[in-house]
Amino acid sequence: MDPLKIEILNPKALKLIKGLEELKLIKVQQEPKTKVREYLKRMRSKSKTAPNPDEIVKVVNQVRAERNAGKKGT
8 A cells, every 4th residue: 555644633533543443444654853853943944935745856857867967878
């Protein structure tokens, strides 16, 4: 199965998720906190226009793809 990222908007939904977990229908795992993620969280709290983690990953992947394309052409 593919993992899903779910943002819980209503506390009642958390009760439902916990119930599904108790019935062994789903497995809930906390996303590990990384130093980079914590640093970005602190920096975003001070800025109104900071990029979100998905935007950062997108840019990093683009740069990696360009760098790797250059290595293959050599």
